Amino acid sequence: MLVNFKVKNFMAFSDWEDISFLANNRVKDHEKSLISINNLNLLPVKGIAGMNGAGKSSLIRAIFCYYTLQKFGSLALFNDTSMNVINYFMGEHEDSQNWWEGSNMLFTSNMFNDAAKNILFEVTFAIEDFFFVHFLELDADLNIINEKITIKKDIKDDGNWLTSLLSNKGTIFMFLKKISTTNIENFISKSVDIFKVSSVKVYEKIPAICKFLDNFIEQKMVFGQIMNSPNHFDRAKAQLKKYFSNSEMEKLITMIAKTADSKILSAHKNLTPSFRGKDNYEITLKLNNGEKTIAYKDLSVGTKKFVKIVMFAIYTVLEGGLFIGDELDMNLHPSLSKFIIDLFMNSEINKKYGQFLFTSHVPYSFDELRIDQIALLYNDDLKKNKLRELLELKKDLDVNLRSSIVFSKNYLSEVLGEHPKTADLSAIQEVLKNIERR
Incomplete structure (x- = not known):
C-alpha cells in the first residue's frame, strides 16, 4: 500500500511536496473505514483541492512518472517505444495514433521546474511487516543518476539508506527494475556485502520488494483522467x-x-x-x-465516464492497489463523485484495502471526508506551488478535529483566503467594441 509520495523540482513544484495516506489518530470520523497495517492506520481515500494552475495535474503526472520508471525502468525507453506504449495503455484502437500525437504523455525536459536541478522522488510503501522507502534522482537527460532503498520496521525510524549498484552517472535502467528481471537470489548472493546494514538484512527483503512492486505497478495502479482514452471501457471490462x-x-x-x-x-x-x-x-x-x-x-x-471509473474502482476494491483520478468531478454530478468515494470508504466493500487518490475543483466532493483526507494545493506569498494538509492549515479547528466543518463553505474564504481573479468584463467589452469598429 502507498503510505507517502514525495517529489521535488517536478513541473509546478520547486520544493519537496508530499501527499500522505497516514491517518491522524486524533481524528475520530469514519474510523471504521481506516486501513490498519503494520501498526498504522492508513487512509483509503485522499482528495486534493486546488485552483487552476495550483499543481493538481503536476502531482498526478509526477506519480505517473514514477509509475513509468517502475514499469519500463527508463523514461527514455518509454519515449522511444511510443507505439508499444499505445498498445499497452489503450489496446488497438482506431483513435490511438491521433490520441498519442495530441497527448502530453511523453517525458521531456519541460517537466523540470528548474532546468539546472534534478528531479527527486521519495516513495514509501507498506509491504508485509515492514516499510520500504525508494529514492530516485533524475538528471536533465532523464537518466537515473542516484537510487537508494531503505527498509524500516517503524515508519518514524530514519532507517539506513542503502545506495544501489546503479548509482553511477548516466544510468538508464533503475536498480529494482534490473534485479526484478533477473535471478534475484543469485544476484543477491553475489552482492551480500552491499546489502548488509546495521539493523536489518536488507537483501533478505529484496525479493518481497520486487514481487510487490512488479504486482503493484503491473496490475494494481490504475490511472483515470490522465489517460482519458476512448478505450478505457474495454480495459475496464478486460480487468x-x-x-x-x-x-x-x-x-x-x-x-x-x-x-x-x-x-x-x-x-x-x-x-x-x-x-x-x-x-x-x-x-x-x-x-x-x-x-x-x-x-x-x-x-x-x-455517463460513460462514470461507468468506466466505477468499473476501475470495483476492480481496485476487489484486488487492492491504488486508483488515481485527475479532475474527478469533470462531467459528473456531485452525487456520482460521492458514490465513487463511498466505494472506497465502505470497509464492507473495500476488503482488499484499495486506495483512491483524486483531485477536484469542486469542494462538495470533500464535505464527507475526514479532515486528514483533504490536502490543498495553492500559491504561497512567493508564488510557489505548495501542497499542504488541511490539518496543517487549520490548526485553530475544534480540538476533536471533526470533519463536519463543511469544507465547501470554508474553501474559498477560510481555507485559502484566495480564489481565481474574476475576469474584467469591461476589458473584454472594449476588445469586442474594437472588433465592431473595424
Whole structure:
C-alpha cells in the first residue's frame, strides 16, 4: 500500500511536496473505514483541492512518472517505444495514433521546474511487516543518476539508506527494475556485502520488494483522467472478466449506468463485435414514446465516464492497489463523485484495502471526508506551488478535529483566503467594441 509520495523540482513544484495516506489518530470520523497495517492506520481515500494552475495535474503526472520508471525502468525507453506504449495503455484502437500525437504523455525536459536541478522522488510503501522507502534522482537527460532503498520496521525510524549498484552517472535502467528481471537470489548472493546494514538484512527483503512492486505497478495502479482514452471501457471490462461472467457483466454495467441515468433500462452485449474485435454493448432507454436502443458509445460523456471509473474502482476494491483520478468531478454530478468515494470508504466493500487518490475543483466532493483526507494545493506569498494538509492549515479547528466543518463553505474564504481573479468584463467589452469598429 502507498503510505507517502514525495517529489521535488517536478513541473509546478520547486520544493519537496508530499501527499500522505497516514491517518491522524486524533481524528475520530469514519474510523471504521481506516486501513490498519503494520501498526498504522492508513487512509483509503485522499482528495486534493486546488485552483487552476495550483499543481493538481503536476502531482498526478509526477506519480505517473514514477509509475513509468517502475514499469519500463527508463523514461527514455518509454519515449522511444511510443507505439508499444499505445498498445499497452489503450489496446488497438482506431483513435490511438491521433490520441498519442495530441497527448502530453511523453517525458521531456519541460517537466523540470528548474532546468539546472534534478528531479527527486521519495516513495514509501507498506509491504508485509515492514516499510520500504525508494529514492530516485533524475538528471536533465532523464537518466537515473542516484537510487537508494531503505527498509524500516517503524515508519518514524530514519532507517539506513542503502545506495544501489546503479548509482553511477548516466544510468538508464533503475536498480529494482534490473534485479526484478533477473535471478534475484543469485544476484543477491553475489552482492551480500552491499546489502548488509546495521539493523536489518536488507537483501533478505529484496525479493518481497520486487514481487510487490512488479504486482503493484503491473496490475494494481490504475490511472483515470490522465489517460482519458476512448478505450478505457474495454480495459475496464478486460480487468473485471476474471470476476464476472458475460451475463454478470451486463447486469453490472446496467446497474452502474442506471445510477448515472435513470432512463437506462438495461445494457446488453451485442453478439456482433466491432471490427477491432472488441465487445459492443447496446443500451435500452425508456423514453416518453416507448423504449429505444442505442449503442453504448452514444451515451452522454458523463455517463460513460462514470461507468468506466466505477468499473476501475470495483476492480481496485476487489484486488487492492491504488486508483488515481485527475479532475474527478469533470462531467459528473456531485452525487456520482460521492458514490465513487463511498466505494472506497465502505470497509464492507473495500476488503482488499484499495486506495483512491483524486483531485477536484469542486469542494462538495470533500464535505464527507475526514479532515486528514483533504490536502490543498495553492500559491504561497512567493508564488510557489505548495501542497499542504488541511490539518496543517487549520490548526485553530475544534480540538476533536471533526470533519463536519463543511469544507465547501470554508474553501474559498477560510481555507485559502484566495480564489481565481474574476475576469474584467469591461476589458473584454472594449476588445469586442474594437472588433465592431473595424
